[in-house]
Amino acid sequence: MAQNIPTYSLNSFSNAKHLSRQFQVEVFDANRHFKVSYPHRHDFFEVLFLTKGSGFHVIDSSKYKIEPNTVFFMSPGQAHKIEFSSDIEGYIFIFTSEFYLINKNNNNRLLEFPFFFTINQDNPPLIFSDGNDAKFLIQLFTQAIVVTTKSDSPNMELLRSLLDSILNYCASLYKSDEYELSTGKGHLLVKRFFQLVEENYQNNLSVNQYAEKLNITSNHLTQTIRQLTGRTSNDILQSKQILEIKRLLIHTNLTVTQIADQLNFTDQSYFTKFFKKNTGITPHKFRTSYSDS
Template sequence: MPVLTAPEKTVIPTFALQQKDGQGNTMIDVREAGGQCGEFKLDPAFLQPHRKDYYLFVLIKSGANRHWIDFVPYTVKPDTFYFTVPQQVHLKEHAGPTEGLMMSFTDEFLQLEDNRILKQLPIIQNPAAAHEIKLNPADLVFIEDTMRKMLVEFNADGTWRNQMLTSWLRVLVIYLSRLYSEQYNETCVTLNYCLLKSFQALIGEHYATQHDVAAYAEQLNLTPGHLTDVIKQQSGKTAITHIHDRLIVEAKRRLLHTGLSVKQIADELGFEDSAYFNRFFKRLTSTTPIAYRMQIREMYS
């Protein structure tokens, strides 16, 4: 049976981080799936294509569910750590029995003055576009112990609760960044690397309205030439390629997960007309938007 969004759907919903009782938003959330707390009750909406506006860290102890992150399928494996960043499109094929620990936190948390340094860590920046970290026995013990300490604090509502949660989260993010660097050969953070990430973050905010390098260079107080040189040196790709790649990703998300027409997608992404969008898409993907939609839906059905 196909698992894709019904054709009439035109919006990919975005879910905010909710407290356990559903009352309002929070910056950190910690939960257990299976174990003494019983099976985690998955919101049925999560079985449809959706985005999360928060970071999700999951330690899987047992289970073999299959899910998609954007266009990449994953079958979760025991004793493995999984992570995602805001605004990616998630699709879980089924919600079978799972045991593990889940932690979520928002970008608002990372914007707090004492936490801004965490924003530069590899597990947050994720330059390899990875989603899983393999754990040896010692890593597994450390990460599970840390997350269980967070779970206790989260449920206890004791004195200095937020400070304790923040401290444990910092430890976990730093530890995972070490593993990330080992497994994905992440390089040291430099000023130019930070500029690359700032540029990519701006694209994430303005891809639908700004399609040229000069507009981003102006926001970064740089000349277009200097920005292009730094981005090419840091990533191996030109600045305009980064902009175009993000537009293609967003177009593919809408073609796969919504029933928007090609003209509507072109409008949403800031193209003057659908004909130009069609030429742009075909030049970068070697296929038309309609042909891609048919191919990808057949493949993922």
């Protein structure tokens, strides 16, 4: 039977008394079990801070090593699976955009962080080399858990403030190829475009249609993207298609034909040629080589 990648809402990871909430913060260890399967996607944001243990965390087509004092970040739509040792320990904060942004005038605030909706579709973890940094983050997570568990009606503003401190502190230490891009002129437009592509990739929208959603001209969108990324809008749309194909090849047992149909490729031959042109190998060889590695 063909297996697709399930998408889970925050309620799938929340305890019964928290079902009405738009967040969950708690200790992460080997005893934390919910009725979900791996790999899967989320429709929410996640910050996973691991203080002990080992293993691997696969996010989309990137495989990252788990080691003490490592923070992983995930945006809605990303596919992932995690394998960890029995002594794994840490903290996890999952939340919806509504929870974080409800009192913020700038609705694009989450896009300002360099580890959410990343331009190059790769968001490596943050690894603390300084023990004091890890201790400070532990304090923030611990305080958030205390606020959540000591009352059936916790202080939401305090929790949002603690989450904001966690995100900003991590952002101040985070290093990536696009860090300067995330602070440059027009970067929010580019990241918003990436967010829209993530939300609409199965609809095969054109550059003009994305520009309409952003209330700008297609020329302005194309010029801004080229200026800040060195890439064309069409190149980014094609890269998203390749990424999604890789996700399905890696994380499901859907046949190549089924994947082509799901992503609205009407021609099987063109689908294979499209993938090979962009990766150098056929979908079948990519799946085999990834499994072997």
